Amino acid sequence: MQLKTVENRPAIVACNSCRFTADDREDGDGRRGGARLAAALHAVKASDPAYGDVAVQEMPCLFACTEFCTVHLRAPGKVGYVLGRFTPDEDAARAILDYAALYADSDVGQVPFKQWPAGVKGHFITRTPPEGFVVE
Template sequence: MKLVPVPPGVDVIACSTCHRRGDPRDAAQGPAGARLLAALREAQAGQASTGVAVRAMPCLFACAEACTVHLRAPGKIGYVLGRFLPDAATAQAILTFAAHYAASETGEVAFAVWPEAVKGHFLTRTPPEGFLVA
């Protein structure tokens, strides 16, 4: 494993190697994670900048919950979300939530503005380095 530095900011990190249960390992279109990553990048290209970077990482170790993304930013609560379909509607919902996340001070996003397609997909909430949630 090699750690690669990236600029600090709001990141949606998609597992590029996720395989959904039941998907053939040799699917012609590639792993579901790679398809979700492609959908995220395509959706992002079609919208105004929100200050959110879409990044790829091979294996987030959430294999039972594929397709998985990690949302993080310095000084904010982070989230891992999974069990997604690798499609355009999912990608747009993730990016919409990420835009609200980017605009929040702590990473908390009011439930009232969560896109329907992210509800029920949260796997973990992680505190930022040096903090705990009280």
């Protein structure tokens, strides 16, 4: 394993090797769900300047293998989140980016539930404390 330096800013880290669904590794064309979701995230981000404050980054395997199509949302000094069980398409990518934009604007990574896009509700797997902190 080698580490690659990326910008340390609000980011969606997409697992590009995730399963397509709970039952299938790949779609009918042989593409992994994670690769499809990462491509959708890049395309949606490029289509709308409202997502300019959020980076889309990729890496193989977030080790959330009991789930599928997972992403890690992170930013310096903020609580992070791992979300999954997405359909790897534009609608899911837009919901993730909409949430990520709200997250980037938040003080510590907490977005009020009433502001959550419907497309991310039910997709949270875990939250992670920022380096050097825990949540009270």
